[in-house]
Amino acid sequence: MPTSNRSALKLKYLYGGVSHYRANEILGPRRIPDNEIFFMLEGTATYSANGQKYVATPGTLILPKPGFRETFRWAPYPRARLAYLHFNILRSPSDWPDAKGWPVLVYDPPTVVGPLMQCLIRQLSTVPPRSLATPSQHMTRLLEALLGEVLLDTAPLSAATKPDFVRPEPVERAIHRMRQVFNQQPPNALTLSELALAAGVTPQHLSRLFRSSLDLTPMSMLGLMRLQLALALLSHTTLPVGAIAERCGFESPFYFSRRFTSCFGKPPTVVRKALHNGKPAPKMPLPLDVLPRVYW
Known part of the structure; x- marks a missing residue:
């Protein structure tokens, strides 16, 4: 919330929405003229900006700046969704860091980022598409709150923290199948043979590939995905523990x-x-x- 002791965000324009992409689709290369915010909802993409490559996964926030030359290359899986905001900053709040120090990717943004993006895009849906009119004070404050949460809490991403997601294609296909199952409520049971069939290799070969690239067996990975989903549900819902156990595919609350x-x-x-x-x-x-997908 702006105060008399600091300057508030001032925008020339603001527009946004949600885009859907097909498997293997490429967006770019393009040079962007304004500020952007991207929030990955579904799917995985290789994001290239000014010669640097990053892997953007569900829940990742991307903050390209004016002049960036960027490209998105979507992974060979269906249902890719990306929330976006375009805006032009006339004045930044006085307590924000210099734009040169803004992170390009934030892999674990504050939990308030998703709801703020959703609220902004819903309100922007009531104005003409790509309107370059000055946004309302309320919309500007929402964007200031969103960026403030990120910029005042997050240090720039260093090379040491960039994850390396390059894995054999059969492993990626098996992980994709696991994630498909997690969209079901409760998720169906999966066997190693079913995962191998989805991956296009034998169960033995799939197990070797998982161990060499992830130091886990396929079934251990599946079990950890269930537990990670349970952790998210404990944090973000009021579901009873028994209901969370069932939602995540555990046979009993005690075992969970x-x-x-x-x-x-x-x-x-x-x-x-x-x-x-x-x-x-x-x-x-x-x-x-490979965490369970992040939705609004």
Whole structure:
């Protein structure tokens, strides 16, 4: 919220929406004339900007700046969705860092970012598409709150924190099949043979590829994905633990609690209480790009 002791954000224009992309589709290369915010909803893309390549996964926030030359290359999987905002800054708040120091990608933005993006895009849907009129004060404040949460809490992404997601194609196909199953409520059981069939290799070969690229077996990966989804549901919903166990495909709340405690060091009820009291979440057991999908 702007105060008398600091300058507030001032915009020339603001527009946005949600774009859908096909498997293997390419957007760009293009040079952007204004500021952009992209929020990955579904799908995975290789994002190139000014000669640097990043892998953008669901939940990733991308902050290209004017003059960036960028390209999106979408992975060979269906249902890619991207929320976007375009805007032109006339004046930045005085407590923001210099734009040169803004991160390009934020892999784990504050949880408020998704709802703020959703609220902005809903309101922008009531104005003419790509309107270059000055946005309302309310919309400007929403964008200021969104960017403030990111810029005042997040250091620029260093090379040491960039994940490497290059894996054998059969592994990617098997992970994609796992993620498809997680869209079902509750998710269906999957066997190693079914995953191998989706990957186009034998079960033995798939297991070797998983061990060499992820140091996990396919079924261990599937179990960790269930637990990671459970952690997200404990944090962001009021569902009872038993309902979360069922949603994540565990045969009983007791078995779920035992597996969860083994993975995260504390039982689900203790972790939920800590999260609601503002404590940091336990360390994620999986790489960023294989976590359950992030929706609004």
